[in-house]
Amino acid sequence: MRRLHLAAALASVLLSTGCRSALEADKTAREPSALTADLVDFRNGLNLLRDGRVDEAILMLNQARAAYPRNAEVANALGLALLYKKDYRNATKLFTEAIGLDPNLVEPVNNRGVAAMEAGHLEDAEKDFEAVLVRPKSADQVNARFNLALLRGKQLRWTEADRELTTVLADDPGYTKAVRERGLVRMKLEDFRGALEDFLLILRDDPKDPVANYNAALCLLTTDRRDLAVRYMERTVQSAPDSDEAKKARRFLGEEAGLTGRDR
Secondary structure (H helix, E strand, O other): OOOOOOOOOOOOOOOOOOOOOOOOOOOOOOOOOHHHOOOHHHHHHHHHHHOOOHHHHHHHHHHHHHHOOOOHHHHHHHHHHHHHOOOHHHHHHHHHHHHHHOOOOOHHHHHHHHHHHHOOOHHHHHHHHHHHHOOOOOHHHHHHHHHHHHHHHHOOOHHHHHHHHHHHHHHOOOOHHHHHHHHHHHHHOOOHHHHHHHHHHHHHHOOOOHHHHHHHHHHHHOOOOHHHHHHHHHHHHHHOOOOHHHHHHHHHHHHHHHHHHHHO
16 A cells, blocks of 8 residues: 655644654645545544644544554554644554554654653654664654754753754755754854854744744844844844743843943
């Protein structure tokens, strides 16, 4: 049976790390072959999952699994839905089931690594991500390497995280989350110039990005460009007033106003 292509990234609004699994980088799955044309619940479940209607997706995918218990992609998709619900234990079981049903299917290996990392099982996650990286080159490898970079961050191995993210961007220059994450990693490394370059690259395409605006301001403060830093802090507040970055930016601006008042 031809596989339906699910390579993509799990939305960062779901997982705090923004881990890549299988639903965002390529949001349009290939059309099913004639042999899979009857997997209506499977296709509908995927569409519901992409729309964020997770409970409905789980219902559909459970129906598909009951009808096609030997289909690895159905098990993988249901695992993704449970990953959305942060049910890491059962998601891991489903990804493992999918791997057993079709050892050549790479996506559930990466997805299982995501579930392990989010559950705090870093060694298990590392094994899965590295297992993807030794497979033949594919989009799944970009996902796995990005996740491995996040894992290195959790391990406080910032230099390795920077290297992994740079490799990701060599393969996928348009992957904005990797640019943002590398900027944050470079701040940990006190490479403020490199971090600023990453944040400015994001802001070139999305001037309202609160993370990039706020952290660009912090980088500028290390170079004595306080006047320009203030402008980026103000932009953070204006662009995303309810964000955590905006709250921190308001505190900074309040302190700055107090300092300016005393200077007078």
